[in-house]
Amino acid sequence: MEVIILPSPAAASQEAARIFEKQIQQKPTSVLGLATGSTPLGTYRELVERHRSGAIDFSRVTTFNLDEYVGLPGTHPQSYRAFMDLNLFSQINAHPGRTHVPNGMAVDIPTHCAEYEDAIRRAGGIDVQLLGIGSDGHIGFNEPSSSLSSRTRLKTLTPQTIADNARFFGSADDVPRHVITMGVGTIMEATHVVVLAIGQGKASAVAAMVEGPITADVPASILQMHRKCTLILDEPAAQSLKRQTYYRWVYDHKPQWQRI
Numbered sequence: 644m645e646v647i648i649l650p651s652p653a654a655a656s657q658e659a660a661r662i663f664e665k666q667i668q669q670k671p672t673s674v675l676g677l678a679t680g681s682t683p684l685g686t687y688r689e690l691v692e693r694h695r696s697g698a699i700d701f702s703r704v705t706t707f708n709l710d711e712y713v714g715l716p717g718t719h720p721q722s723y724r725a726f727m728d729l730n731l732f733s734q735i736n737a738h739p740g741r742t743h744v745p746n747g748m749a750v751d752i753p754t755h756c757a758e759y760e761d762a763i764r765r766a767g768g769i770d771v772q773l774l775g776i777g778s779d780g781h782i783g784f785n786e787p788s789s790s791l792s793s794r795t796r797l798k799t800l801t802p803q804t805i806a807d808n809a810r811f812f813g814s815a816d817d818v819p820r821h822v823i824t825m826g827v828g829t830i831m832e833a834t835h836v837v838v839l840a841i842g843q844g845k846a847s848a849v850a851a852m853v854e855g856p857i858t859a860d861v862p863a864s865i866l867q868m869h870r871k872c873t874l875i876l877d878e879p880a881a882q883s884l885k886r887q888t889y890y891r892w893v894y895d896h897k898p899q900w901q902r903i
């Protein structure tokens with residue numbers, strides 16, 4: 644795992660956006676895995692800027708989002724479909740038919756989940772997957788105890804995640820209890836996984852992910868087994884890492900040809 648510690652949330656978001664920019668420039672038909680929440684907002688602003696300046700053409704890109712709340716239609720302001728439309732899709736030239744978010748109103752959820760997996764496979768698999776990390780160590784909505792080889796399916800949120808996300812809904816009571824999320828196994832099949840974590844609230848989850856044992860108790864820890872995982876942090880999110888000095892040393896000594 645490559646651990647990149649940067650001085651500010653803006654620098655971290657720019658680094659993540661640079662990876663996506665390079666990916667799309669090298670492969671205009673890239674398949675992107677996208678995330679929601681507070682963390683990716685800066686990255687999406689950067690991507691919109693880069694699109695406006697002519698650096699990124701999204702017209703041939705396909706996207707798959709990680710997750711969606713069960714029971715919220717895409718028109719609900721707190722649905723992840725609405726989040727993506729507002730913060731990214733409406734501001735870039737991605738083809739609407741190629742932006743995928745699980746359908747929180749699906750009547751037959753297991754069939755919908757199997758179809759979502761099929762759609763990812765038919766698109767050729769995910770080239771780069773953007774991830775945040777929950778304060779409980781979740782990725783997507785794969786809460787602690789999720790199978791590390793799970794596929795897209797229904798999950799029940801933990802009280803911790805409901806409390807974390809209550810800020811978007813006004814109160815914890817309004818946060819749906821169930822979600823559809825790509826599985827840990829689905830995420831692990833992406834060619835490149837980019838995890839972004841910002842702020843002190845993520846420091847202990849980040850330390851457990853990078854330096855703790857691989858365990859379903861911290862689903863993000865399975866990324867220690869991923870062949871190409873880049874973890875981008877601001878200083879507060881990195882503060883509990885034991886090997887911070889080494890990670891900075893590695894980054895400072897990165898060969899020129901490996902730099903974005």
Ligand code: PGA
Pocket residue numbers: 679680681682683774775776777778781782783
């Ligand atoms: P956040 O969520 O970006 O809103 O902190 C991250 C996550 O839960 O994966």
